[in-house]
Amino acid sequence: MRVVHVASEVFPFSRSGGLGDVLGILPEVLAGQGAQTTVVSPWYGSLAGQPTEIWRGTSPELTVGSSPIHELRVGEIVQNGVQYLFIGLPEFDRPGLYFDDDVYRFCLFGRAVLTALQHVGVTPDVVHGHDWQSGLVLAYAHLAGLRTVFTIHNLQYQGRWNIEEAARWTALPEWTLGPDALEYHGDLNLMKAGLVFADAVTTVSPNYAQEITTPEYGEGLQGLLIRLTIEGRLTGIINGLDQERWDPRTDPDAPQFADPAGKAAATAVLREEFAMDDAPILGVVSRLADQKGIDLLIEALPEVTPHWNVVVLGGGDPLLTAALSGWAQHPRVAFVGGLNEPLAHRIYAGADAFAMPSRFEPCGLSQMISMRYGTLPVVRLTGGLVDTVPADIGFRFAEASPAALSAACAEARAEYDRPEAWQARMERAMALDFSWQGPAAQYLALYGRLGR
Numbered sequence: 198m199r200v201v202h203v204a205s206e207v208f209p210f211s212r213s214g215g216l217g218d219v220l221g222i223l224p225e226v227l228a229g230q231g232a233q234t235t236v237v238s239p240w241y242g243s244l245a246g247q248p249t250e251i252w253r254g255t256s257p258e259l260t261v262g263s264s265p266i267h268e269l270r271v272g273e274i275v276q277n278g279v280q281y282l283f284i285g286l287p288e289f290d291r292p293g294l295y296f297d298d299d300v301y302r303f304c305l306f307g308r309a310v311l312t313a314l315q316h317v318g319v320t321p322d323v324v325h326g327h328d329w330q331s332g333l334v335l336a337y338a339h340l341a342g343l344r345t346v347f348t349i350h351n352l353q354y355q356g357r358w359n360i361e362e363a364a365r366w367t368a369l370p371e372w373t374l375g376p377d378a379l380e381y382h383g384d385l386n387l388m389k390a391g392l393v394f395a396d397a398v399t400t401v402s403p404n405y406a407q408e409i410t411t412p413e414y415g416e417g418l419q420g421l422l423i424r425l426t427i428e429g430r431l432t433g434i435i436n437g438l439d440q441e442r443w444d445p446r447t448d449p450d451a452p453q454f455a456d457p458a459g460k461a462a463a464t465a466v467l468r469e470e471f472a473m474d475d476a477p478i479l480g481v482v483s484r485l486a487d488q489k490g491i492d493l494l495i496e497a498l499p500e501v502t503p504h505w506n507v508v509v510l511g512g513g514d515p516l517l518t519a520a521l522s523g524w525a526q527h528p529r530v531a532f533v534g535g536l537n538e539p540l541a542h543r544i545y546a547g548a549d550a551f552a553m554p555s556r557f558e559p560c561g562l563s564q565m566i567s568m569r570y571g572t573l574p575v576v577r578l579t580g581g582l583v584d585t586v587p588a589d590i591g592f593r594f595a596e597a598s599p600a601a602l603s604a605a606c607a608e609a610r611a612e613y614d615r616p617e618a619w620q621a622r623m624e625r626a627m628a629l630d631f632s633w634q635g636p637a638a639q640y641l642a643l644y645g646r647l648g649r
C-alpha cells in the first residue's frame with residue numbers, strides 16, 4: 198500500500214510545532230510496519246535540508262487568471278525508509294513558513310501536489326492530509342477517485358478567505374463551492390474541504406474527538422463534526438512520541454541522564470544556566486499562542502513565583518513575547534524567545550515540573566516528553582492532556598483561569614516538599630510508554646477499511 202501524507206511541516210526539515218513533530222516520525226513508523234510511505238510538503242526557502250531536484254517544469258494547470266504559468270520543482274530526500282517530496286513554487290521561496298497570503302499559497306500548493314506526484318511516478322492508494330493546508334489536495338484527490346484520510350491537529354486555523362476571490366485560485370468545479378462543501382459564512386474554508394472530502398477524519402486524541410462536537414471546542418464546525426461522528430467517519434487516534442529523539446538515556450543535550458543521579462544533575466545545569474535560586478523549576482516550552490494559555494500563566498506569575506522558578510522557551514504572539522520579556526527582569530523568571538531545540542531538551546530534562554495551561558489541546562506532545570524525563574506536568578484537563586496525563590503523576594486542573602493554574606502549582610509545590618511522594622510520581626512518569634507502534638497500527642487498519 199502506498200500512503201502519501203501531505204502536510205505543511207515535517208521535522209527536521211520544517212517545523213513550527215507539534216504538527217511538524219508528528220510528520221517527522223509517524224511516516225517512519227508506518228514504513229516500518231510495511232506501508233510504502235511518501236510525505237509531500239512545500240519546498241520552503243528556509244528548508245533545513247538539501248533535496249535532490251527530480252523534476253522541474255512549468256505547469257499550465259496552475260495558472261491563476263492572467264498570471265504567468267507557474268514554475269514547479271519537485272525535490273526528493275529519502276531517509277529512514279520514507280520518501281520526502283518537496284514541492285517548489287516561487288511563492289514558497291521565502292524565509293519562514295507562514296505568511297498573510299497562506300490561503301493563496303496553499304491553494305497553489307494544493308493544485309500542484311497531484312500534478313507533481315504524476316510527474317515523478319508516485320501513485321497513491323491513500324492520500325492522508327493534515328490540517329487545513331492540505332485541504333485542497335484532499336478535494337482534488339477525492340475528485341480523482343482516490344481514497345482519502347484527513348487529520349485535524351488544530352481546528353482553530355481553518356484557512357479561510359472570501360470565496361469569490363479564492364474560488365479563482367482553486368479551479369474546482371462550481372458544485373464544490375456551496376455551503377455543503379467548501380463555503381463557510383461567505384468564505385472558502387480549506388479545513389472544511391478536508392473534512393468534507395475525506396473518507397475518514399481523525400484527530401489526535403480520543404477526548405478531543407469528542408470535544409470538537411461541542412460549541413466550546415468545535416470552532417464553528419461542530420455541526421459538520423457531529424454529522425461525521427454519527428456516520429462513524431470521525432475518530433481519535435492518540436499521537437505517540439519519537440522516543441529516540443526524546444530519550445533521557447541517550448540525549449546529547451542532557452548527557453547527565455546517562456547517570457542514575459541524572460535528573461538532579463540536569464536540574465543543576467538548568468539552574469546554573471539561568472542563575473536560579475534553590476526553589477524548584479517550572480518549565481514551559483510552547484508556541485506563544487492564545488491556545489496555549491500563556492496569558493493565564495503570565496497572570497498567575499505573582500502567585501507562582503513565591504513557590505517556583507519559572508523558565509519559558511517559545512516564540513509567537515508579540516504581545517505575549519513582550520509581557521514575558523518584561524517578567525524576565527524578575528529573579529525567578531527566565532524567558533528565551535523563539536525555537537531552540539537544545540535548550541528545549543535542557544528544560545524538559547532539568548525542570549522539576551512543566552506547565553501546560555492550554556485552552557484547548559488536540560493532543561499535546563510536551564507533557565509526554567516531560568514525563569519521559571521525570572518532569573511532572575501541571576496541565577489543564579482538556580483534549581489529549583486528559584488522555585495522557587494520569588492523575589497519580591501530574592497536577593491537573595479544570596478551569597482556564599490564572600487562579601486554577603496557580604492553585605495547581607501550589608499543589609505541585611506542596612507535593613515537591615514531600616520528596617518520597619514526588620519521587621514515586623517521577624518513577625511512574627518515567628515508566629510510561631508513548632510508542633508510535635500502536636497508533637501507527639490503528640492508522641494502517643483505518644487505511645485498510647477505506648472504500649469497502
Ligand code: GLC
Nearest residue numbers: 215216350401558559560561
Ligand atoms: C497541534 C496541536 C497539538 C498536537 C499537535 C500534533 O500542534 O495543537 O495539541 O499535539 O498538533 O498533533
